[in-house]
Amino acid sequence: MRRSVDEHLEVVLGRVRPLPPFEQPLMEALGLVLCEDVISPVSLPGFDNSAMDGYAVRAADLAGASQENPITLPVVGEIAAGRSEPIVVTGGTCVRIMTGAPMPRGADSVVPVEWTDGGAATVRITQTPALGASVRWAGEDLRAGDKVMDADTVLGPRQIAVLAAVGRARVKVRPRPRVVIVSTGAELREPGSRLGEGQIYDSNSYTLAAAARQAGAVVYRVGIVDDDPKKIMDTLSDQLVRADLVITSGGVSKGVYDVVKEVLTKLGTIDFPEVAMQPGKPQGFGVMGDDEVPIFTLPGNPVSAYVSFEVFVRPALRKLMGAMPFGRQAVQGVVMDAFTSPPGRRQFVRAAATSGDEGWMASTVGGHGSHLLGGLSRSNALIVVPEDVTAVRAGDQAELWLLDEETG
Ligand SMILES: Nc1nc2c(c(=O)[nH]1)N[C@H]1C(S)=C(S)[C@@H](COP(=O)(O)OP(=O)(O)OC[C@H]3O[C@@H](n4cnc5c(N)ncnc54)[C@H](O)[C@@H]3O)O[C@H]1N2
Numbered sequence: 001m002r003r004s005v006d007e008h009l010e011v012v013l014g015r016v017r018p019l020p021p022f023e024q025p026l027m028e029a030l031g032l033v034l035c036e037d038v039i040s041p042v043s044l045p046g047f048d049n050s051a052m053d054g055y056a057v058r059a060a061d062l063a064g065a066s067q068e069n070p071i072t073l074p075v076v077g078e079i080a081a082g083r084s085e086p087i088v089v090t091g092g093t094c095v096r097i098m099t100g101a102p103m104p105r106g107a108d109s110v111v112p113v114e115w116t117d118g119g120a121a122t123v124r125i126t127q128t129p130a131l132g133a134s135v136r137w138a139g140e141d142l143r144a145g146d147k148v149m150d151a152d153t154v155l156g157p158r159q160i161a162v163l164a165a166v167g168r169a170r171v172k173v174r175p176r177p178r179v180v181i182v183s184t185g186a187e188l189r190e191p192g193s194r195l196g197e198g199q200i201y202d203s204n205s206y207t208l209a210a211a212a213r214q215a216g217a218v219v220y221r222v223g224i225v226d227d228d229p230k231k232i233m234d235t236l237s238d239q240l241v242r243a244d245l246v247i248t249s250g251g252v253s254k255g256v257y258d259v260v261k262e263v264l265t266k267l268g269t270i271d272f273p274e275v276a277m278q279p280g281k282p283q284g285f286g287v288m289g290d291d292e293v294p295i296f297t298l299p300g301n302p303v304s305a306y307v308s309f310e311v312f313v314r315p316a317l318r319k320l321m322g323a324m325p326f327g328r329q330a331v332q333g334v335v336m337d338a339f340t341s342p343p344g345r346r347q348f349v350r351a352a353a354t355s356g357d358e359g360w361m362a363s364t365v366g367g368h369g370s371h372l373l374g375g376l377s378r379s380n381a382l383i384v385v386p387e388d389v390t391a392v393r394a395g396d397q398a399e400l401w402l403l404d405e406e407t408g
Pocket residue numbers: 183184185187188200201202203204205249250251252253254255258279280281282298299300301302304370371
C-alpha cells in the first residue's frame with residue numbers, strides 16, 4: 001500500500017481524538033488549551049483606589065493652588081494598600097494614601113506626594129489636581145460577569161495573569177498527552193555504556209522524547225527493546241495502560257529482524273503503508289488495545305524518525321491537546337544551494353534558515369542520507385520539496401518549516 005503524506009496525515013488525524021478536559025491547578029495549565037469560557041466573578045479594580053502615593057483630597061479644596069500660592073490642608077488619617085480605614089474626607093481636609101489603597105469616602109482625587117512637602121499632620125500642596133486625578137475606578141478594567149477568556153485559548157503567561165487576577169485557582173484544560181517511547185534494535189545501547197562490536201547508541205528514543213516533551217507531552221522513555229517479537233509485544237502491552245500515544249522506532253522495513261512490522265501487522269489495527277516521502281518511507285500507524293491507543297511505528301534511521309515526528313506525530317499531539325492548527329506554520333524562503341529530489345515523493349531537507357532584509361533564506365546542512373545525524377544539530381528548519389519537483393536550484397523559493405518556532 002502506498003500513501004501520500006497528506007493521505008497518511010488524514011488517516012492519523014482521523015483516529016486521534018482530543019483528550020477529555022479536566023481541572024488543573026493554574027500553573028499546571030501553562031501551555032495547555034483552555035476548555036471553558038471564563039467569566040470573571042469579580043470586577044477589576046474591585047474598589048476605587050489610588051494610583052499614586054500621595055494625598056486623597058477633594059479637588060475643589062485645591063482650586064488655585066500653585067507654587068506661589070500653596071494650600072495647606074490638615075491630614076486626618078493614613079490608608080495603606082490592603083487596609084480599609086473608615087476615614088471620611090470632609091471639606092478642607094485630606095488623607096495620606098498609598099498606591100492601591102482604597103479611596104476614603106468623600107475624596108474625589110489624589111495629589112501625588114511630589115506636589116507636596118510630604119507632611120504628616122498637615123500638608124502643603126502646590127498644584128491643583130483635575131477632578132478624579134490619580135483615581136483608579138472600580139470596574140474600569142473589567143466587570144463581574146464579563147467574559148475574560150474564550151475556550152480554546154492556549155494558556156501562556158499573559159493568560160495565566162488574567163486568570164489569577166480574577167481569582168481562578170484551577171481551570172479546565174485538556175491534559176498533557178502521556179507518550180510512551182520505545183526503541184527497537186539488538187544493536188542499540190544506552191548512551192553512557194560501552195559499545196561492543198557492531199553496536200551503536202540509541203539516539204532515537206532521546207530525539208523523540210525531547211521532541212514530544214517540547215510539544216507538550218509527558219514522556220515515558222522506555223528505552224531499548226530487542227528485536228524479539230514477544231519482548232516487543234509484552235513491552236507495548238505493559239506500557240499501554242499509561243499511554244495516550246505510543247511511539248516506536250526501528251524494525252519497520254524489509255529486514256529479517258524488522259519484527260515490529262511483522263508482529264503489529266498481525267494485530268490488524270496497524271497499517272504499514274509506503275508513505276510517499278523522503279525520508280520516512282517505511283512506517284506504520286494504527287491503534288492498540290481496548291482503549292485504541294494511537295501508535296506510531298517510525299523508521300529506525302535517525303533522520304527518518306525525527307522528520308516523521310514533525311510530519312505526523314506533532315500534529316497528532318496537537319490534536320490530543322486540542323491545539324489548533326494541528327500542522328506547523330510554514331514560511332516561504334529562498335533555497336541557497338541546488339539539490340535533486342525523488343520524483344513522486346515529498347522531500348524534507350534539513351537546513352539552516354536565517355531571516356534578513358530579503359526574507360527567509362535556507363542552506364542545506366548535513367547531507368541527505370537519513371543516517372546522517374551529524375548536521376541535525378546545526379539545522380533549524382526543513383525545506384519542503386513537493387512531490388512533482390525533481391530538482392531545486394539555488395535561488396528557488398520553497399516552503400520552510402521553522403523547527404524552533406513555537407506553534408502555539
Ligand atoms: N530492502 C530494503 N531495505 C530498506 C528499505 C527498503 O525499502 N528496502 N528502506 C530503508 C529505509 S528508507 C529506512 S528509513 C530504513 C527503516 O529501517 P527500520 O525501521 O527497519 O529500522 P532498523 O532496520 O531497525 O534500523 C535502521 C537503521 O537505523 C538505525 N537505528 C535504529 N534504531 C535506532 C536508534 N534508536 N537510534 C539510532 N539509530 C537507530 C539502525 O542501526 C539502522 O542503521 O530501512 C531501510 N532499508
